[in-house]
Amino acid sequence: MKDVIVGLGNTIVSDDGIGIWVAEKLKADYQDIDISQALYSGYYLLDYIFGYDRAIFVDSIKTEKNPVGDVSLYRMSDFKNRSRTSIHSTDLISAIETARLYGMDVPEHIYFIGIEILDNITFQESFTPEVESLKESIYMKVKEKIEEIMEEIMSEKDLMQKIADSNKSVISGIDASEIEHWVDIYYQGRKFTVPAAVTIMQALEFAGMMLVHSCGCRAGFCGACATIYRVKGDYKLRTSMACQTKVEDGMYLVQIPFSPAEKANYDINEEKYEDNTLLKIYPSIARCVSCNTCSKACPQDIKVMDYVNAAIRGDYKRVAELSFDCIQCGLCAMRCPADIVQYHVGQLARRMYGKYGRPNVENTDKAATAVEAGDFNEEFKKIFDMTPEEVKELYVKNMKDKESA
Amino acid sequence: MATLKLINGYPESMRESIKKVEETRAGRIGKLPEPMSLDARKDILDLCHPDFAEGGKREVKVGVSKGILATNEVADLLEAYPLVDKEDVDLSKVDYEVDLLVIGGGMAGTGACILANDNGIPANKMLLVSKLRHGDSNSIMAQGGTQAADRPEDSPTRHFMDALGGGHFTNKKDVLKALCEDGPIAMKWMGELGVLLDREPDNTFTELLGGGTSRRRMHAAKDYTGLEELRAMKDEFLSREIPSLEFYPVVELLSDGKKVTGALLWGLETHEYKVVRAKATVLATGGFGRLHIRGFPTSNHYGATGDGLALAYRIGAKLLDTDTVQYHPTGAAYPQQLIGQLITEKIRSKGAQPVNVNGETFVYPLEPRDVEASSFIKECYINNLGVPTPAGMMGIWLDTPLINIIHGEGATDKIFPGMVRMFSRFGIDLANDPILIFPTLHYQNGGVETDPECHTNIEGLYVAGEVTGGVHGKNRLMGNSTLDCIVFGRRAGIAAAKYIKSQSEYGKLSLDHLDGYIAELKDAGVQSGRVSPMLLPDYRGRAALARMIDVVW
CATH class of the missing domain: 3.50.50.60 (FAD/NAD(P)-binding domain)
Incomplete structure (x- = not known):
C-alpha cells in the first residue's frame, strides 16, 4: 500500500499557504507516508500522485459558509455536480477523471481535506491573525481526518474478512471442531463418520479424499458425480448426484464416474428427418421392455422410458422435450436390462429436432448475412472515432432507450 | 441426533423474515427502484466491491507484464515455480x-x-x-x-x-x-x-x-x-x-x-x-x-x-x-450445501426482485453485475439489513414467487427446471418461497x-x-x-x-524458457515452495490434512 499526502497552496497569498504548512508538519508525524507540497494546480498535480494507491490532498477552501478553521473531508464522488469548493481542485477533479479514462496509473482512492480560510487574495507571506491563532487546532483536525480515512480503509478490509470468515468451511475444508451433528456413511464398504449437513461429495472430501474422478461442476450440471447407494434397512437401490445430495445416516455408496455406453457416429447433415432414423442409428431401443427402471434411475427425474418409446415412434419433438434436462450421467444406461443407451438416443433426437424440426429464425439469418456483408462497419467506425465523452453519452442515451423486460 | 427444525426448508428465524417479504409482495409488483447513474454506480463500487476494497491486490513482480496489478491469489499463481523440473x-x-x-x-x-x-x-x-x-x-x-x-x-x-x-x-x-x-x-x-x-x-x-x-x-x-x-x-x-x-x-x-x-x-x-x-x-x-x-x-x-x-x-x-474479478450477485447463500452455486440472472429478468430482511426493495434488479453485487454487500454489511443464516452468513432474498404471479401458475417450473430441482432437493419450493442469495465469485x-x-x-x-x-x-x-x-x-x-x-515443419521442443523465469523468481525473492499450475483445489477436511504424509515406496 503506497500512500501520498500532498499539501497544496501558495505561501505568498496569506492563508492559501495553510495546506503547505500542514504538510510540512505532517512529515514528522507520518514518517512512513510520502508527503509532498505543491503550488501547482490541475494537470500538473497528477505527477505528484502517479503510481500511488492512495492520495490525500490537503488544501485551503473558501466556502464562506463554514467558520474559519473548519476542516472537511471530500471524496471524488462529492464533486459529481462540480460545485467547486476550491480553485485548486477545480481542474484537479477533471484532470483525475481524464487520467482515469485514459487508463493512467492514478490512485484508486483519492481524498481531499479542505481547510476553511479567510483570505487567499492579499499578497503576504503570513496567515491572517484568525488562521494564525487557529493553526494548531487546524492541524489536529486534519490529523483526525487522516485517521478517519485510514479507518475507512481498515473497515473495508474487515468487511471482506467477515465475508471470508463466514465462508471458511466452503472454501478451505471443514474444521471438525465446528461440527455438532454427525452421521456414519460407508464408502465402498468403509465406514466414515462425517458432518450431518454436508453433501456426499463434501463428506468424501472431509474424510480426506482428494477427488480426481467423480467430481466436475459441483453444481448438478455435468453428471460426473453419479452415485448409487442404499440406506441400511431399505432394499431400494438409489441414484443421485453426489454434489446435490445430503448424506444420510447409514448410507452405503459407490460412484460411477464413467458409463461404458457406445455413442453412434453420424453426420447430422446427412441424416434424414424420418420416423425410423433413431431406430436405424440406435436399433437397441426396440429392445425396450417397458420396465421403467431407467426413469427410476434418473437423478434428474426424467421420464426416460417415455422418451425411449417416443423415439421408437420417431416422435423427435416428444423425445427432445422429455429428455431436455438430461445431464448425461449415464445411470439410465447402466440400469437398463435391455442394454439401451438412452442418453445418447436423447442427444441425437434433440439435435435432429433442433436442426430439422423447427423453421430457421429469419431474423437471425438476416442479421448474420448483414454482418458477413460488412453492413455494420461504418457504424462501428463512427463509434471508434468518438471521444471518450461522446462514447459515454451514447451509452447513456442507449440506456435511456432501454426495452422493457 | 438433534437437528435444526425446518419448515419447508427454512428455520423459524428465517421464516419470520419471509413473512415480511410476503406482506410487501403485492405492493412491490411493478414498482422498482430507478437504475443508477454512472456516478452512483462508481460510488457503490468504490464502497463495496471486493475489487476495490483495500488489501486484495498487488503488483506482479516477474514476467513479461511485470508491474501489472493482480489479485493476490492470481499473483501467487504467477509468482510461482514450475511443477516440473x-x-x-x-x-x-x-x-x-x-x-x-x-x-x-x-x-x-x-x-x-x-x-x-x-x-x-x-x-x-x-x-x-x-x-x-x-x-x-x-x-x-x-x-x-x-x-x-x-x-x-x-x-x-x-x-x-x-x-x-x-x-x-x-x-x-x-x-x-x-x-x-x-x-x-x-x-x-x-x-x-x-x-x-x-x-x-x-x-x-x-x-x-x-x-x-x-x-x-x-x-x-x-x-x-x-x-x-x-x-x-x-x-x-x-x-x-x-x-x-x-x-x-x-x-x-x-x-x-x-x-x-x-x-x-x-x-x-x-x-x-x-x-x-x-x-x-x-x-x-x-x-x-x-x-x-x-x-x-x-x-x-x-x-x-x-x-x-x-x-x-x-x-x-x-x-x-x-x-x-466478477462476483455474480446471486449465488446461493442457503442451504449450506449449495453455498456459492449460481442462481441465474434470468430469474431477475423474469421478475424476481432482490429484497432485504424487511421485504423492501433497495436496488434496480438488473444493474450490471458488479453494481448489483456491490449493492447486496452494502445492504448486508453496511446497512445491516441482510438476512442471517444459521451458518452465520448474511444474504438477500430473491423474491421468486413473483415469477408465477407475473407469468402465470407453472411458469417457474417451466422456465427454471434446473433451479427448481436444485432447491427442491433441500426441501425448498422456490415457486412459493423466496431464496437466499449473496454474491459469488463467478468469472475471470x-x-x-x-x-x-x-x-x-x-x-x-x-x-x-x-x-x-x-x-x-x-x-x-x-x-x-x-x-x-x-x-x-x-x-x-x-x-x-x-x-x-x-507451417511445413514441427518446431523444436524445449523447456528452456523456464530458466529465465526461475531466475526472475529467485531475484524477486519468491520462496521455493510456491508452485503452479494448481490443477485441483484442496477441500479435504482439516483433520485429515493435519495427518497427511507422503509415503514413498
Whole structure:
C-alpha cells in the first residue's frame, strides 16, 4: 500500500499557504507516508500522485459558509455536480477523471481535506491573525481526518474478512471442531463418520479424499458425480448426484464416474428427418421392455422410458422435450436390462429436432448475412472515432432507450 | 441426533423474515427502484466491491507484464515455480505429434476443434486434452443465456455499446466488435448443430433482457443454456472422431525459443508425463473461480484454477485486467450445501426482485453485475439489513414467487427446471418461497491478451474463452461468456488452421524458457515452495490434512 499526502497552496497569498504548512508538519508525524507540497494546480498535480494507491490532498477552501478553521473531508464522488469548493481542485477533479479514462496509473482512492480560510487574495507571506491563532487546532483536525480515512480503509478490509470468515468451511475444508451433528456413511464398504449437513461429495472430501474422478461442476450440471447407494434397512437401490445430495445416516455408496455406453457416429447433415432414423442409428431401443427402471434411475427425474418409446415412434419433438434436462450421467444406461443407451438416443433426437424440426429464425439469418456483408462497419467506425465523452453519452442515451423486460 | 427444525426448508428465524417479504409482495409488483447513474454506480463500487476494497491486490513482480496489478491469489499463481523440473523430462520422445493441440474441454476448446476440422485440419491430426472429463467446465454450467443482436430492433453496435458501458469503457474494442458482430453468426451455427434454444409461438427466438443490456437479446435453453449448447457441440466433436485425452492437464507449454511448439501433459491418475508436439496450440483452459479470491465461494467448476494464466505467462504471453474479478450477485447463500452455486440472472429478468430482511426493495434488479453485487454487500454489511443464516452468513432474498404471479401458475417450473430441482432437493419450493442469495465469485474478467483472431503475442499460441482478457474489460455482462466461448472458439479454430497450413515443419521442443523465469523468481525473492499450475483445489477436511504424509515406496 503506497500512500501520498500532498499539501497544496501558495505561501505568498496569506492563508492559501495553510495546506503547505500542514504538510510540512505532517512529515514528522507520518514518517512512513510520502508527503509532498505543491503550488501547482490541475494537470500538473497528477505527477505528484502517479503510481500511488492512495492520495490525500490537503488544501485551503473558501466556502464562506463554514467558520474559519473548519476542516472537511471530500471524496471524488462529492464533486459529481462540480460545485467547486476550491480553485485548486477545480481542474484537479477533471484532470483525475481524464487520467482515469485514459487508463493512467492514478490512485484508486483519492481524498481531499479542505481547510476553511479567510483570505487567499492579499499578497503576504503570513496567515491572517484568525488562521494564525487557529493553526494548531487546524492541524489536529486534519490529523483526525487522516485517521478517519485510514479507518475507512481498515473497515473495508474487515468487511471482506467477515465475508471470508463466514465462508471458511466452503472454501478451505471443514474444521471438525465446528461440527455438532454427525452421521456414519460407508464408502465402498468403509465406514466414515462425517458432518450431518454436508453433501456426499463434501463428506468424501472431509474424510480426506482428494477427488480426481467423480467430481466436475459441483453444481448438478455435468453428471460426473453419479452415485448409487442404499440406506441400511431399505432394499431400494438409489441414484443421485453426489454434489446435490445430503448424506444420510447409514448410507452405503459407490460412484460411477464413467458409463461404458457406445455413442453412434453420424453426420447430422446427412441424416434424414424420418420416423425410423433413431431406430436405424440406435436399433437397441426396440429392445425396450417397458420396465421403467431407467426413469427410476434418473437423478434428474426424467421420464426416460417415455422418451425411449417416443423415439421408437420417431416422435423427435416428444423425445427432445422429455429428455431436455438430461445431464448425461449415464445411470439410465447402466440400469437398463435391455442394454439401451438412452442418453445418447436423447442427444441425437434433440439435435435432429433442433436442426430439422423447427423453421430457421429469419431474423437471425438476416442479421448474420448483414454482418458477413460488412453492413455494420461504418457504424462501428463512427463509434471508434468518438471521444471518450461522446462514447459515454451514447451509452447513456442507449440506456435511456432501454426495452422493457 | 438433534437437528435444526425446518419448515419447508427454512428455520423459524428465517421464516419470520419471509413473512415480511410476503406482506410487501403485492405492493412491490411493478414498482422498482430507478437504475443508477454512472456516478452512483462508481460510488457503490468504490464502497463495496471486493475489487476495490483495500488489501486484495498487488503488483506482479516477474514476467513479461511485470508491474501489472493482480489479485493476490492470481499473483501467487504467477509468482510461482514450475511443477516440473526440466531435467526430469525427456522431450526427445514424443507421444503425440499433431497439427493442432487444444487445451481445455469446454465450449471454446470443443468449438475450436470443430472449426479447425471444417477448415481443413483432419480429425486425426488434432488432440483435445482436458484436466477433467471433456465437458466438465464452466461452459456446461452457464444457465442464463447467450447474447446475440439478431432482432431488427437491435444491432451489433448496440450490443457493443452495452458491453462497453458494462465493462466501464475498458474493453479492447476490436475484440469486442468481433464478439458482437459474430453474435448472429454464432446463433445461426447453433441452429445448424441442432441446439434447442427457446422459441416463441411464432418461432422467433425467445429473447430476454439481461443486466446492463438495453435490448432483449438473451437466447436461452431454459436454465440449461450452456449444457444444451455444449452437449450438442461435444456430440458433433465425438461424431467426427476427434481424439481427446481426459485427466491429462497441461503442466507446461513447450517452445523452440520463439514460438509455442507443444505441451507437457501430466496424468492425474498415472502421474506420468506425456509430450505433445503441435504446430499450433489453442489455450482454452477457462477461469479461476476455485482460487476463491478474497475468500468468496464460487459458482465455478472443480477445475477452474486458472492454470492457463500461469502456463501462458511463463512462456511470455502478456496479460490484461488481472485485477478484476466478477462476483455474480446471486449465488446461493442457503442451504449450506449449495453455498456459492449460481442462481441465474434470468430469474431477475423474469421478475424476481432482490429484497432485504424487511421485504423492501433497495436496488434496480438488473444493474450490471458488479453494481448489483456491490449493492447486496452494502445492504448486508453496511446497512445491516441482510438476512442471517444459521451458518452465520448474511444474504438477500430473491423474491421468486413473483415469477408465477407475473407469468402465470407453472411458469417457474417451466422456465427454471434446473433451479427448481436444485432447491427442491433441500426441501425448498422456490415457486412459493423466496431464496437466499449473496454474491459469488463467478468469472475471470481479465486474462491473456488477444486480438480478434485469437492470437497472443507468442507465435503458435492461440487463446479463446474465459482464459483471455480484454473483450469484457473490467466487468462482463450476462450472456457474453457463452457467446465469447462460441465466437472465439470458432475464430481460434479458423485462425489456427490457417496458421498450420503455413507451417511445413514441427518446431523444436524445449523447456528452456523456464530458466529465465526461475531466475526472475529467485531475484524477486519468491520462496521455493510456491508452485503452479494448481490443477485441483484442496477441500479435504482439516483433520485429515493435519495427518497427511507422503509415503514413498
